[in-house]
Amino acid sequence: MQVAIIGVTGYAGKILYQLLSHHPYVSNINLYGHEDGTPHQYLLDPSIQEYVSIQPFDAATIMANNDVLFFATPAGVSTKLANPFIEHDFPVIDLSGDYRLQDINQFEKWYQKPAPSPEALLKTNYNLPEFDTPEQTYIANPGCYATATLLGLAPLVQNHLLDNETIIVDAKSGVTGAGKQPKSSNQYVHANENLSLYKINQHQHIPEIIQELQTWDPNLAHIQFSTTLLPVDRGILATIYVKPTAAFQKLLANNADTLKTIYQRVYQTKPFVNVYPPDQMPDLKTVVGTNNCLIGLTYNPITNVIMIVSVIDNLLKGAAGAAVQNFNQLFNFSETSGLPMTNYNL
Numbered sequence: 001m002q003v004a005i006i007g008v009t010g011y012a013g014k015i016l017y018q019l020l021s022h023h024p025y026v027s028n029i030n031l032y033g034h035e036d037g038t039p040h041q042y043l044l045d046p047s048i049q050e051y052v053s054i055q056p057f058d059a060a061t062i063m064a065n066n067d068v069l070f071f072a073t074p075a076g077v078s079t080k081l082a083n084p085f086i087e088h089d090f091p092v093i094d095l096s097g098d099y100r101l102q103d104i105n106q107f108e109k110w111y112q113k114p115a116p117s118p119e120a121l122l123k124t125n126y127n128l129p130e131f132d133t134p135e136q137t138y139i140a141n142p143g144c145y146a147t148a149t150l151l152g153l154a155p156l157v158q159n160h161l162l163d164n165e166t167i168i169v170d171a172k173s174g175v176t177g178a179g180k181q182p183k184s185s186n187q188y189v190h191a192n193e194n195l196s197l198y199k200i201n202q203h204q205h206i207p208e209i210i211q212e213l214q215t216w217d218p219n220l221a222h223i224q225f226s227t228t229l230l231p232v233d234r235g236i237l238a239t240i241y242v243k244p245t246a247a248f249q250k251l252l253a254n255n256a257d258t259l260k261t262i263y264q265r266v267y268q269t270k271p272f273v274n275v276y277p278p279d280q281m282p283d284l285k286t287v288v289g290t291n292n293c294l295i296g297l298t299y300n301p302i303t304n305v306i307m308i309v310s311v312i313d314n315l316l317k318g319a320a321g322a323a324v325q326n327f328n329q330l331f332n333f334s335e336t337s338g339l340p341m342t343n344y345n346l
């Protein structure tokens, strides 16, 4: 297949290019940049002096020369550029948040940008690859925090085992989550040796998480969600606190393995989600460099609180890796094609 990427000079775009370069069904990758740009060579990897050629964005050229397009661009870009692809039902996987929210008022409130048209949104599909199946050729790839949170909550919400009023998510991300544009919050002196909370009750992934949770349980109305910047390059660790329903509380009190059994039942067929033994917790180093989501579980009978720890690499499972999973689903390739299953971390 011939694939196109817009945004290879960014963090997620670079990882996506690396994955697709080794994908067994990808024969060629064409790279595109800004509409008003000029063709140029870009030094993608100084260690092996790998230069790649970037052409200016042109929708007709992209459709004529490729089978699928990946947008690895910041929020707001694909709203402006994607209409020709949507009109022609040309396959697109969009790593940005532009087409994730089905309600345009919600998009404008949380992203503070003009939303895509309702007609365009109708031809797009939010696709968390573990639980959704593409019904449209335009796929909105999930957000990084949303992926960690949704995979952590799915077994309990899908089986209606928790008190919906009690969900608290404390999520933390490495600095690459913010993209490569310099901002005061991601400058070295601010981020290094520091922990700082940001976007309190205003994070754009809150409505995305609720939208997907409601497909599993329409009675679920809200979550408490906070985000913290970690002084590391990559990785998201979400700590989720919930209370069980009264019936589930009794089950948990009688059998300590109940939680693990429920999670393993849901995830045994999902190659990238691994559930840890009870009370053992995953950490960032184990997951960074992989497309995995690692989940740790514990139940405290004294406080009646279930704690779920969900860990991913924001640039892989949280962005480029999930985009390759969605690509595999869209074209009926095997689920793990092009996705390395191990890393070489200590």
Ligand SMILES: NC(=O)C1=CN([C@@H]2O[C@H](COP(=O)(O)OP(=O)(O)OC[C@H]3O[C@@H](n4cnc5c(N)ncnc54)[C@H](OP(=O)(O)O)[C@@H]3O)[C@@H](O)[C@H]2O)C=CC1
Residues within 6 Å of the ligand: 006, 007, 008, 009, 010, 011, 012, 013, 032, 033, 034, 035, 057, 071, 072, 073, 074, 075, 077, 095, 096, 097, 142, 143, 144, 176, 177, 178, 179, 180, 181, 314, 315, 318, 319
């Ligand atoms: N970083 C992460 O962990 C995650 C990111 N995402 C989402 O993925 C997308 C990319 O993120 P990330 O890689 O971090 O972002 P970066 O800011 O690192 O990269 C953005 C890329 O988009 C290009 N770009 C910007 N504006 C335009 C435009 N108008 N036309 C064409 N190309 C453009 C940039 O090119 P140039 O350098 O030439 O300006 C750059 O290559 C974002 O929507 C982000 O929210 C989703 C999940 C996780």
Ligand SMILES: CC(=O)N[C@@H](CCC(=O)OP(=O)(O)O)C(=O)O
Residues within 6 Å of the ligand: 075, 095, 096, 097, 142, 143, 144, 145, 173, 174, 175, 176, 177, 178, 179, 204, 205, 227, 229
């Ligand atoms: C550390 C950091 O700043 N992370 C970013 C994640 C951005 C992102 O992935 O944005 P979309 O998924 O909405 O496109 C943030 O919290 O906004």
